[in-house]
Amino acid sequence: GAGVSQSPSNKVTEKGKDVELRCDPISGHTALYWYRQRLGQGLEFLIYFQGNSAPDKSGLPSDRFSAERTGESVSTLTIQRTQQEDSAVYLCASAVVQANTGELFFGEGSRLTVL
Amino acid sequence: SQQGEEDPQALSIQEGENATMNCSYKTSINNLQWYRQNSGRGLVHLILIRSNEREKHSGRLRVTLDTSKKSSSLLITASRAADTASYFCATARQGAQKLVFGQGTRLTINP
Numbered sequence: 001g002a003g004v005s006q007s008p009s010n011k012v013t014e015k016g017k018d019v020e021l022r023c024d025p026i027s028g029h030t031a032l033y034w035y036r037q038r039l040g041q042g043l044e045f046l047i048y049f050q051g052n053s054a055p056d057k058s059g060l061p062s063d064r065f066s067a068e069r070t071g072e073s074v075s076t077l078t079i080q081r082t083q084q085e086d087s088a089v090y091l092c093a094s095a096v097v098q099a100n101t102g103e104l105f106f107g108e109g110s111r112l113t114v115l
Numbered sequence: 116s117q118q119g120e121e122d123p124q125a126l127s128i129q130e131g132e133n134a135t136m137n138c139s140y141k142t143s144i145n146n147l148q149w150y151r152q153n154s155g156r157g158l159v160h161l162i163l164i165r166s167n168e169r170e171k172h173s174g175r176l177r178v179t180l181d182t183s184k185k186s187s188s189l190l191i192t193a194s195r196a197a198d199t200a201s202y203f204c205a206t207a208r209q210g211a212q213k214l215v216f217g218q219g220t221r222l223t224i225n226p
Contacts, residue, residue: 031212042203042218056213091157097212104214106157
């Protein structure tokens with residue numbers, strides 16, 4: 001596709017359930033980021049993938065959060081045993097990264113509501 | 116803590132006026148970027164300024180960077196109602212790829 005695609009757009013789940021969020025980056029973009037944005041807040045870095053390098057997981061808030069990416073394609077963010085505090089918009093972005101950090105292209109986000 | 120912090124948190128001005136937002140950061144950087152977000156969804160890249168640049172223009176946008184003060188400003192001239200949005204600065208430490216965002220400035224342009 002032309003842009004970064006995220007699914008689902010909205011997800012309502014019950015506390016304790018697992019959720020999986022998907023991100024399709026722009027074709028050819030080697031870098032992929034996940035961010036979390038709580039209502040009215042800034043973007044909180046979660047995880048960064050760059051090609052076949054080990055991902056930077058330093059922003060994952062707990063071991064309930066994990067993410068995978070196959071090569072330079074789709075990424076999934078999984079949240080296990082969801083809590084109400086996990087309610088937020090989860091934003092994915094991709095970029096062409098050569099030497100320095102470049103422009104990020106964002107998807108529209110997945111809005112997660114945990115009841 | 117966040118690498119970038121915007122100031123003010125909220126700004127409300129009349130259409131046609133200029134809007135200025137500031138960003139401060141903490142470490143040496145490769146570049147600084149400004150993004151815009153409408154309605155709490157995806158962000159759109161506005162402009163990137165490299166650490167060896169002091170000023171950059173793009174249409175009605177002007178960005179300055181002062182690496183000695185570790186600060187940047189975004190000026191939107193001749194504001195329009197459509198400029199109403201949240202604006203974020205983003206930085207990455209030198210040698211790092213992780214791009215960190217500030218808390219944003221909510222800009223409201225009143226018609």
